[in-house]
Amino acid sequence: MLDVGFVGWRGMVGSVLLERMREEGDFAGLAPGFYSTSSPGGPGPTDLGFETGRLGDAHDVAALARHDVIVTCQGGDYTKAVHPRLRAVGWNGYWIDAASALRMEPGTVLVLDPVNADVIAEGLASGRRDFCGANCTVSILLMAFAGLFRAGLVEWMTSMTYQAASGAGAAHVRELAAQMAAIGEAVQGPLADPATTALAVDRSVREVLAADGFPTDRFGAPLAASLLPWIDRPIGDGQSREEGKAFEEGNKILGIVGPKNPDPIPIDGICVRVGSMRCHAHAVTVKLREDRPVDEIEALIAGAHEWVRVVENTPEATLAGLTPAAVSGRLDIAVGRIRKLRMGGEYLTAFSVGDQLLWGAAEPLRRMLGILRSHLGKVRPATEAEAA
DSSP states (O other): OEEEEEESOSSHHHHHHHHHHHHHTTTTTEEEEEEESSOTTSBOOSSSSSOOOBOEETTOHHHHTTSSEEEEOSOHHHHHHHHHHHHHTTOOOEEEEOSSTTTTSTTEEEEOHHHHHHHHHHHHHTTOOEEEEOOHHHHHHHHHHHHHHHTTOEEEEEEEEEBOGGGGOHHHHHHHHHHHHHHHHHHHHHHHSTTOOHHHHHHHHHHHHHSTTOSOTTTSSOOTTSOBSOOSOEEETTEEHHHHHHHHHHHHHHTOOSTTOOOOOOEEOOOOBOSOSSOEEEEEEEEESSOOOHHHHHHHHHTSOTTEEEOOSSHHHHHHHSSHHHHTTSOOEEEEEEEEETTEEEEEEEEEEEOTTIIIIIHHHHHHHHHHHHHHHHHSOOOHHHHO
16 A cells, blocks of 8 residues: 655645545545645545545654655645755655656656656656656646657747636635626626727726726736736746746656757747636647648647547637637647648647646646556565555
């Protein structure tokens, strides 16, 4: 029986992770322990179908070190504070993390098994112990276009993102809802009068967006009825850290790093926050290494794994299946608007959308835990208690 400690299970990603594990029956055969940074000694989760006991102290290294695996969705600051202390006391267990703190460390494997199962298997075989989920936007992008990367067709790619408020965290979701509520209150009167012009409604919205007290503490600017073409801190040359992750993490997920692969694939673009609650989308331009017909490209995309779904490039199919509303809460990754550009047959454009709280966050961690269970079942003989 695998002994697993869970940290950060109350947040958005952690909550989705536990929900998915409960739905898939993943807790069977596990010995789970639950930890808290804020309320150790309090009750554990109550909706998993079994008694979870009292919460441990998430900073108690001795307690954490008793587990075979630690799964954490607590965030980068927690990882930086606890992970090195665990390793320093000789803990040789497996660390599965949603945060970015360890992602680009040489010994860390980024996990997205429908795309890089071979990279994960190689990491396990070579004794790696740190496994991290990648950036949510990058994970959705690679899930969408894995077939093109796998076929070696991508010379370069631009990815212009449309990222939901929930990608920034729970507090940001609440702020977006508060902004929507403020706008709704401001236009309630004008909308009640059929004679009110659209310009008058627009004026009411503009006034409330600019008003003192409009809630912008988290985003720094209005997101509702607007958008924010900057996410994360600057890293130089006019690029944001979020934008840099597409190149860095994308190539690491694909295994295109190191001396054996000196030529990473250029992936770049602009990251934009939009007013959807959930799901990240991408408008991509791809320079193909060779001209291929659109139907062949669609077949490569659709055949990459069981969760990608090609949407017909028509208005009806696009509006019905290629939106955040269509994929929210689902494991489907929708890809549509696939066509060649006027620049030539090697230039492709497409649009993708997926639920970043699933494939962009919780699902790769859940599946990595399953892969690890299978791996350890093969390399570690069962104890008498497990065999019974």
